[in-house]
Amino acid sequence: MKVDYLIVGGGLAGSLLANELLDQNKSVQLINDPTLKSSSSVAGGMVNPVTGKYLTKTWLDDKLFPYLFPYYRKLQSEFGITCIHETGIFRPFSNEENKAHFLNQIEKNELQHYVSVIEDSEKVAPFYAAPLGGLLINSSGWVDVPKLLAGIENKLKSKEAYLSEKFEFEDLVISDEKINYKNIEADRIIFCEGFYVKDNPYFNWLPFNPVKGETLLATLPNYTVPYIVNQGKWVMPIAENTIRIGATYSWHELDFISTERARADILAQVSKFLKSEIEIKSQAAGVRPSTKDRRPIMGPHPKHKNVLIFNGLGTKGVSLAPYLIKTFLEFLFLEKDIQSETTIERYYALYS
Ligand SMILES: Cc1cc2nc3c(=O)[nH]c(=O)nc-3n(C[C@H](O)[C@H](O)[C@H](O)COP(=O)(O)OP(=O)(O)OC[C@H]3O[C@@H](n4cnc5c(N)ncnc54)[C@H](O)[C@@H]3O)c2cc1C
Incomplete structure (x- = not known):
């Protein structure tokens, strides 16, 4: 089987990313281990533009909030579910x-x-x-994350783009042109394993702070x-x-x-x-899956340009994911720079 993108992890990060790639007419295979507990399965799902005792605006609020409600409304209407609750x-x-x-x-x-x-x-x-x-x-409320992810899982399954199994690193073969994993050949692989990035030999050097x-x-x-x-x-x-x-x-x-x-x-x-x-x-x-500087981590491995990470959504994945996926796709398709606060490049010096 040949696909454009192989995605590892079917939490909020991997599922929304796979869904967007499919909607952009890319072929995708998502691998998710259902035996692992995920952050997304227990998330409160709250979206809140103003937080804390000092009523601080959420980072990137002016970009995230106009985008996220239409984004989730579109998904709930596509899947025929109610997953966004704009309660205040x-x-x-x-x-x-x-x-x-x-x-x-x-x-x-x-x-x-x-x-x-x-x-x-x-x-x-x-x-x-x-x-x-x-x-x-x-502009606040909550998203029923498990319900939303079940909708995406069904869509991926109907397109034979979902594998319910553990990703085994010893079966991964990386060359400059392509990725091979068991019977799958892909142009790129994107890791979205949340907290389990600790077990990923390509990205376990990154400064996560779960x-x-x-x-x-x-x-x-x-x-x-x-x-x-x-x-x-x-x-x-x-x-x-x-x-x-x-x-x-x-x-x-x-x-x-x-x-x-x-x-x-x-x-x-x-x-x-x-x-x-x-x-x-x-x-x-x-x-x-939080990080030391409390910003997500996106982009290519320092040595393997076709091995990428999209992770570090931390405490606010529901607010961050829609807009950050948009910027990540602009990087993948148009080679636009990933913004300095979220690019993995800010940590390249740590890689040896
Ligand atoms: C108690 C709690 C409350 C929260 N409340 C909120 C909230 O109100 N609002 C908010 O925005 N965020 C909240 N969050 C944070 C939110 O859950 C995260 O930002 C987001 O869900 C992270 O998604 P993820 O896909 O990166 O990781 P995860 O959801 O952890 O998904 C990772 C996936 O990768 C898979 N995986 C890992 N390794 C492998 C492998 N080797 N092979 C195959 N699959 C693999 C796992 O099975 C899992 O499905 C909360 C989190 C917690 C714990």
């Missing part, structure tokens, strides 16, 4: 000082088009302590709040009477095992602003 994010004012600080940050960071002030917190009142109101962040995260799934009867509510931890309405709560950040014990510590941390934080009793149904853990 409500951030209650915790006290007068916090209110004054947030209002000041709106002016200082010029956030007027992203943020509105809600004085009357009627919609959240039965469930949350928000007597002073709060901020509503627009972050473990955990979330809880809970029921809350008669829950009617339409927004994601965020005050340090977030509470996301995902189905009738069902919420997801998250997330934790840990740079230790990088595995996919749920812990008592994370559960206690989430519950302690959320009980400060969620007034209602919840019943925990399940807990999930994953490892985010």
